[in-house]
Each structure stands twice: as structure tokens, then as C-alpha cells.
Amino acid sequence: MKTSILNIVKFKNYFLISSILIFFSCEKVVDINLNEKDPQIVIEGNINDQAGPYFVKLSQTVNYDQTNEFPEISGAFVLINDNYGNLDTLFETVNPGIYATKFLQGENERTYTLKVVTNGKEYLSTSTIHSPVQIDTLTIENQSLPMGNKKVINVEFQDVAGKTNYYRFIKIVNNVVQPTIYLAEDLTQDGEKLKVSLIDKKSEDVNIKSKDTITIVLESIDENVHAYFKSLLKLNSGGMINQSSTPTNPISNINNNALGYFNACSLTTKTIILP
């Protein structure tokens, strides 16, 4: 399973170093004088093949030393349309900065365009909903991983033959969405039955245990969205291996230097309760 192998490779480098260094290294919090920058817009747009409404969130960056409160952008003009002439202007909900669709319904194999106008600037993005892929089975496996033995969820599903498919998984444990971004693509196994292990990468991920209710969402995403999440994952997976590589902002599918993404996808879910 290609994706899985590549992911473990990155892991291994990290643990390879940490194995050696754990005996010598030490950490401390330091003060770094960082430049202040003008706020930049962050757009998070989602539409899928499930029933609406769909939401678009507009916020801003803050300076690094500020608390994690990100100013929302109110009063923007937000519009989503598809390539069949359907068009929906979003309204701002009671939560400032969060805009919702009124009637638009996401359909498979349609391409959607998001348009945001605020502060005299226009931001555009397009994304396509591909056909949904059903999860066949979810299994639990004990895996011996670099960070120790862990219970890992394996997702099995049938890949769509004849084209490159990109997948994103969301793991929900006892109704809590887990932070790790799990991605897969079918590079070597087009049209085959795929089995992907969802290995946690963030320390905040909870370890799964008996009696947990676990829901897996399988999103069939498009190439650009996959590229966005892949680069976000790379940036945010942390670890010493990144210490010297040059970090860059994730590759957004929105123009005009906006941060964030617009994801049009189909999704399916499956839930199990651990024995």
C-alpha cells in the first residue's frame, strides 16, 4: 500500500534521529522576536454530496505572539456556483465569519466555484466532487509502530479503476474529530481493493480502546485538495526532521495568495464499536 509505506518512511527518519538523540537532547521555550505582518485572509470552504447547508469560514491571520483568537471576516460577499448554472449566494450565519448556502445541493461529478469578495479583493477557487467510494470494512489491528504498540484502524474499500483517486479520511472517536489528516492515493493499485491503516501523527490524537465508538469518514477528494492537505500535513506534522527544511505555506487551491482551501467532495461513513 503505497501511501502507507511512504508515510511510514517519513516517520522512520524522525524516530531514527530521536532514538539517538533522546539521550543527549533537551528542550526549552525561547523568545523569538518575530516580525509583525499585515493580516492575511484564510478561507475554508466545503461542499459535498450530502444534504446542505454547506459552510464557508472566513478568518484572518494574527501575529505569532498573540493568543489563538482569529478575527472573523464579516460582511463579505460569498458565492458558490456549479458548472450546471446553479448559483447560491451565501448568507452570514449568527456566527460571524461563517457563511452558509441557502439551497444549493452538491452533486457528484460536478465542478464548483467559490467566489469571495471582501475588502476590495476577489478570491476564486474551483473543486470537483468525484463519485463516492463505499467503505467495505473497518478492522482493528495491533501494530508495532515507532512510538510503541498501538491499536490502528484499517479501512478497506474498492478503488475506482481507470483514474487516479485521492482520498482523505476523518477519524471520529466518541464523537470527537481527531486532528491527524489521513490521506491516500491509488498510485500502484488502481482499481484494486485498498486497505489503508490510519496511523496517528499528532500527539493530541487519542489512543483508541475497547468500547470506543469510531466513525470513519471517507472523502473522495480532487487532486488539488489532496495537494493542499498533503502539504498541510507535511508542514504540521512537526518533528526534528523538519528542523532544517524550509517550511512554506500549504499549496492552496484558492487564488490571490489566500490561505486555506475549498474542498468539494463526496463522502461515505462507517461506524464500529470496538469490542
Add this chain to the structure above:
Amino acid sequence: MKSPLFFILLFLLQIQFVEAQNKYTLSGYVKNTNNGEEIIGAKVFLKEPFFVGAVTNAYGFYSITLPEGEYTISAQYFGYDTKILKINLKQNLKQDFLLSESINQLEEVEISAKRKDENITNIQMGMAKINMQDIKNIPVLFGEKDILKTIQLLPGVSSTGEGNSGFYVRGGNADQNLILLDEATVYNASHLMGFFSVFNADAIKDVSLYKGSQTSEYGGRLSSLLDIRMKDGNDKKIGIEGGLGLIASRLAVEGPIVKNKGSFIISARRSYADLFLKLSKDSAMRERKLYFYDLNAKANYRINTNNRIFLSGYFGKDVFKFGDKIGIDWGNATGTFRWNHLFSAKVFSNTSLIFSNYDYSINTVLAGTNGEIISRIQDYNFKQDFQYYPNSKNKLSFGLNSIYHKIIPGVIKEESDSSINELNINYKHALNNALYFSHQFNSNKLISFEYGFRFSFFSTLGPGNFYSYNSLGEINDSTYYRKGEIVQNYFNIEPRFSLNFLLNEKSSVKFAYGRNTQNLHLLSNSTSGNPTDLWIPSSNNVKPEISDQVSLGYFRNFKNNTFEFSTEIYYKYLQNQLDYRDGAELRFNEYAEAQILFGIGRAYGLELFLKKKYGKFNGWIGYTLSKSEKKINGINNGEYYNAKQDRTHDLSIVAIYEFTKKWTVSATWVYYTGNAVTFPSGKYEVAGQIVNYYTERNGYRMPTYHRLDIGVTWQRKTTEKFESSWSFSLYNAYGKENAYSITFQEDPTDATKTQAVQTTLFRWVPSITYNFKFK
């Protein structure tokens, strides 16, 4: 390949240097009297007239042609007693010089009348030789004496990071250094993520570093040439040498094959760092395997006075295993066969057949699937060099070099339930041919110079699909080329020129210009270098990297050559430099070239070097003031930005003091400006995560780095047959918390905040090594 140019050249030279009837040639080898090892770079000079003479080549050979007469000739080399001989030259004469290592090699008492003044008279600038004796005394991390860490203490050379053997030369990238071990390219010179170099100092005879102004014999990298020559082995008697250290142990055996005619040396080293893991409380940690080993072997045999053959090889590997089936291993293998032939006392020839290989393989098991990833680069290399010494003033070098590169970027094999899937990224093939010639002129007056040209022909070859990309990195077109079909040719002429203008017996001014081109490029997102970094050849998308460097230097010796001082300034202009698109995926990517962005670079600086070579107290101070910048389309709005290896200040002080014959104390202190890095200028929230927001490339600095290391060598009683010593060292003696990395993350105690966390690797790392030698 054979160009008529050479024959024309030879012919012209014959005319130019028509010899008078009464001239004869004195030639031979300079050797160590104890073990028969030839000495590289020894000077064989006439007492009168001054400056007439020769320097031994890489095989210890020299040749001087002089008018008939009586001469007093001296052979000298640092650390050896000078040998003086009176000869009566009335026919061609073969004369070897046997030098013995100075017993009091660092004593103030000087045996020869004249001190050695190589750095004044040598034409080469931007060049440094490492004394293997210094390497023994200089304290290093974990007590493993290390060539690469020692050269980092020279001006113009800087370390890639804490405890790391990787290095930058004059603001160039780490992949712009050509590292040759017995002429074979070493593609990855580090073990254990860079904390050790692959060169076992016990097996090394000579190390020379050229900072971009090497002669035209060498090419292929922009920044530097590190020429490492292995020992040939003792051709007089069997010797055993070794050491036991905390991290690794080593053993070397050498001896004659046929006494005075041939010898061998085999040296091996194995680390046991993973034993420390056994101390861990964590069971997963205890099961880990983590080690490296090296094997150097060399044999040589003198068939007769005019022919000699050498066979040398290196094999090293790093192994990391996590459990049974998961692991990664990587390593280099090189092999060199050489044939030295003397066509006459004036024409020395060397023919080399060289093989080098670097590969890694990763094994993994996941969800019941076995997977393996393999990547490899291989060179098949033929090199023919001639050195022609027509008279005492001129030396000509010329030859050709042909390298076939085969690169396997990545093969991914996966065993699923029903079948084995294999994903093959196109293999890459390339042929690099080069012709060179170089003329060195030493007048007995004030001026000496050397100029040369290197003609490099590079061809990227099929089979495979070759793509062209638009400015966004999307595929425009794809063409399939058959096996051996030429995809792209590049031809480059690389002129080199060095001039030495002698001001007086104590000082000289030197100037050098050199163009270098590079056709192999390392795709790497990290500074320290990962074993999985990928080399790619120039192609239809990637043009050869080009550098032009001018440098000017002033060299001055003081106190009868006890002190050497030099200062050099350089300016380097770089073309076709590589960087990567944001979020580039370089590994296992058929379209990796689409991720590359191109631009230019410039690097300039001032280097100061003061060395005390003799006496109980010796050592050096090296200081570099420099700047290195890149300008790449698509990065930093197309403006110049600091290369990550940009270091404003870099200072190294090395001091070695021999208290008594038994006790030697040494210390090094380094101080340098932190690397240029990219830190976040803000943050935002997306997908439920706090994400850093980056603006300017390399717009920040890591904190300033400084560190003191102390070493003590305790020489035990030495007898005819045996000697031993203990080395103690303390790395980072005053425990400075130097930043290895700074990570920006959520505050674990307060989720509403973020923080910068600095990781420090090594504070107070003590080590102890026991060295022994059976003679």
C-alpha cells in the same frame, strides 16, 4: 573520444621545449622510510638556484630535468626530517628519497637550514591540506577522530549543523562538494544522520581541500574538491593498529605482499551506538538496531620500476532496524583499480577504472503488506591522466575522464494478498565525458602560474519518458526515448587560472579564476542531508549548474616560517541554481523535475588564517566573513534572499599544547552566526488546527552558535613493538545550549497560546578512546 587536439598539443610542446643535448632527468619517489608509503605533495628542490624543483604527485612521483652538473637537492615535507643529497647529474637518474618522521616534529629546533614555506611558493590558493597528526589531537564529538569535522575548522568551510560532518564551502550547497576517496565519488559521506563521516581516519593518508580553484584535472562540482587518498600499507613489515571508543571501535592491519614491492592495508570500523538503546526503559526502544560499519581495503604491487598497480575499495553501511521487518539501511561502495606507468622519466601516466555506488533500501510492513523501497546511484568511471615534465620550469597535465551514471530514483515493491505491485520511477542514465589539460609554469623569478581548460560533454540518455513542463510545473509534453538515445547534450568549457606573484621570500600575492560546472544535482529539502535524498542528472529541464569564482590572496610567513598567515577574498557567481516549489514532493516522484525552480546565486567573503606550525604550542585561528544569496524565480517575489548556509561570521580557534612527551592537551572553540531560516510571521486556524503563516524566505536567523571542546591525549610507554594512548575529550565543555532546531507549536499548558521551543542536542558530551599500535 580521442581528440586530435592532444597530439597537436604534444607536438607544439615538443617544439617549444626543444631540449639541449646536455640535459638529464632526475626522477623518483619520495617515501616514508619506516613504512614505504609514498608522500604526496613533498617538495624536491635545488638549493641553488632557488625555486627550481618539483612537488610529488598523488603517487609520490617527481621529475626534474636539469642541465648536466652537480647539484645539492633537498626533499622535504612537513612533519618529516629534510633529506639533503648531493648528486652529479650526467645521465638520467632515478633517485628515491626516504624521509623519516621527525621525532621532534613540533620542536623549535630545525634540522634543515630552510624552513618549509609551501604556502608562499605554491601556486594553488584556496587550498588546504589536513595534517593527519592534527586530526588525532583535535577533540571531536564522541571522540571519533574525523576528517570532515576537522576541515570545518578551516576558513571558508562551515558545518551544516550541530555535530554534523556535512559541510559548506564558500557559501555553496552541501551537494556542491566533490568528495573523492581514491578517485571514487562518495555520494553520501555521513553515517548516523551525519554525526560521523564515512572516512575512517586510520585508513587515510592524505586529505586536500580545494575551495573552487582546483586544477582542470577535476570537475563536476561547483564549490570544492575534497581529495582523500587511502594509505597504501606498510611494505616493510606487518603492523596492527586500532582503537576502542564509546561509540565505535576500529582495527587496521597492514603489511607487505612482497617486501618493498607491494603492500596491503585493511581497516574496519563498527559502531555500537545501539547498545545505548538497551538502557532505555521503553521496550520498543530496546528492540531497535542502529549501527554502521566501514571497511577500507587497499593493495598495491610494483611490477617493475615503470609499472605499478593499485586496487582499493571502500564499503560502508548504516543499518537501522525497528523490529523484524521494518528498517532502513544505506551505504556507499567504491572500488578503484589503478595502473601507474612511466613512459619515460618525464612522462607519468595513471589509468583508473572506478566504480562507485550509493543505495538505500527501506523495508516496511503495514496492514499485513510487505513493502520495500530501493534507490541507487552508480558510476562507472574511466580516467586517464598524463603528467609531462619537459624541464624544470614546466609541467603539463592532461587526460580524459568518462563517467557513466545510472540512477534508480525509486522502486517501490508491495506485496498485497494477491500479487506483488511494483512502481518503478524511470531510471536515469547519463554519460559525462571530459578532456582536460593544464600547464604549470614555475620560473625561478617572481612569477609562477598555472592555466588549464576542462571540456565537459554531458549527455542525458534514454530509455525512458522525458517530460517538459510549463511555468506552473504542469506537464506540457512527454517524449519516449529509446535505450542509449540522446535526450539532451550539454557542452561546457571550464577555464581555470592561478597566478602566484612572489613579493619576497616571506610573502606572496595570488590570484585565481575558475569556472566549474555541475551536472548532478541533489534534491534535498533538508540541510543535514537525509539518506533518502535523490541525485538527478542534468536533463531537458535541468541545466548544468555553473559557477565562476575569482579570488585574490595575500600570503605571509613570520618568524622563519613558524607562523603562516593568509587572507583571501573571493566572489562567486552561480547560474542555474536549484530550489523547489512550495510543498514540493521530491521523493518517489516521477515528475520531481516539475518541482524545481531555477535561478542564480552569488557568494562572496573574506577569509583570514593564522597558523603556528611548529613548537610545543601550535594550532590556528580561522575567520570568515561572508555572504551567500540566491535569486530564484517564484521564491521571495524573485528577490535575492539569504541561502540557508549564509553565515556572516565564522570563527574557529584550534590550540594544541604538548606539555610533555606523554601529555598533550588540545582545545577548539568555534563561533558562528546562526543559519538563515524561515520562521512564521503569524498563524491562523484551518481544518481545526493552528497553522503557521510564513512570509519571507530565510528571513530569520538561528541563534548565534559557540562551543568549546577540550581534549587530552595520554601517550603510554612506547616500545619498539608497541605503543598505546588514551584520548579523553569533552564536547561543549561549558555546556552552551546551542539551538539545533526551533519549533513553533501549541503551548501544551495553554491551548490558547503558541510557543517557540528550542531543541539542544549536545551539552557536555564526554568520551574516552583507547588507541593501540603493534609495530
